[in-house]
Amino acid sequence: MxxxxxxxxxxxxxxxxxxxxxxxxxxxxxxxxxxxxxxxxxxxxxxxxxxxxxxxxxxxxxxxxxxxxxxxxxxxxxxxxxxxxxxxxxxxxxxxxxxxxxxxxxxxxxxxxxxxxxxxxxxxxxxxxGLSHTPPVETVTAVARFSARRDFTVSGRTAVTGLRLEATDGPFATGEGPLVRGTTLALLVAMAGRESACDELTGPGAAVLRRRCAGGPPRGRAASRERR
Structure with missing residues (x-):
């Protein structure tokens, strides 16, 4: 559909x-x-x-x-x-x-x-x-789909190249390669270069994504091509 x-x-x-x-x-x-x-x-x-x-x-x-x-x-x-x-x-x-x-x-x-x-x-x-907040899944899905397609405010496309991402709580799925599974929010935060989010991911591709996040995000840059 x-x-x-x-x-x-x-x-x-x-x-x-x-x-x-x-x-x-x-x-x-x-x-x-x-x-x-x-x-x-x-x-x-x-x-x-x-x-x-x-x-x-x-x-x-x-x-x-x-x-x-x-x-x-x-x-x-x-x-x-x-x-x-x-x-x-x-x-x-x-x-x-x-x-x-x-x-x-x-x-x-x-x-x-x-x-x-x-x-x-x-x-x-x-x-x-130590605060917890889960945005509506449709909100995070829209951002995750965008981030996986483009290196814009975060280098999401680069982070997930050669990997298959599948959300456990919504329709988000993208890519081909070793599988990475987790909530849409955890996948998005990992795509943005935050290594701590990788603790919430499973699958053979999770270690690959963690290595790509290992350097951590540089300082945030509004509207620049970077990995915040």
């Missing part, structure tokens, strides 16, 4: 729901927990949230101007935008993030990438904090 692709409106609604859920999950944190390292290399929990605010606040032309102003150093670009949207306190950082919950602003590219931004970075902060 031919599947129906989600519309832009559905994808943005999913992104808004995931932002709201993340904001609610972080509302009770003390300052020490906001300072914990995230899964996104060198960024704290608070810095990842500020990065998400920046990604939902910077449109294409401003993004281009920022990258040019940083002389095409995407790390510097991201640090400047992160600093711009980080508050004086974690509480202010969270409040700034709440203000962009329903934003449809994005630097450029498909909506699936920006839905993936909050789903993947949501795991980057929840997992170190």
């Amino acid at each position: 031919r599947r129906t692709a989600p519309t832009r409106d559905h994808l943005w609604a999913a992104a808004h729901a995931e932002r709201a859920a993340l904001a609610d999950d972080l509302a009770g944190l003390d300052d020490a927990r906001w300072a914990l390292p995230s899964l996104c290399a060198r960024w704290s929990v608070e810095e990842v949230v500020a990065h998400l605010t920046a990604a939902a606040s910077v449109g294409p032309w401003r993004w281009v101007a920022s990258v040019v102003g940083a002389r095409f150093d995407t790390d510097l670009h991201n640090q400047r935008r992160l600093a711009e949207h980080r508050g004086a306190t974690p509480a202010e950082t969270l409040e700034r993030f709440r203000r962009v919950t329903t934003s449809t602003t994005a630097p450029w590219g498909p909506v699936e990438a920006w839905l993936g931004e909050v789903v993947i970075h949501g795991e980057d902060v929840r997992r170190p904090l």
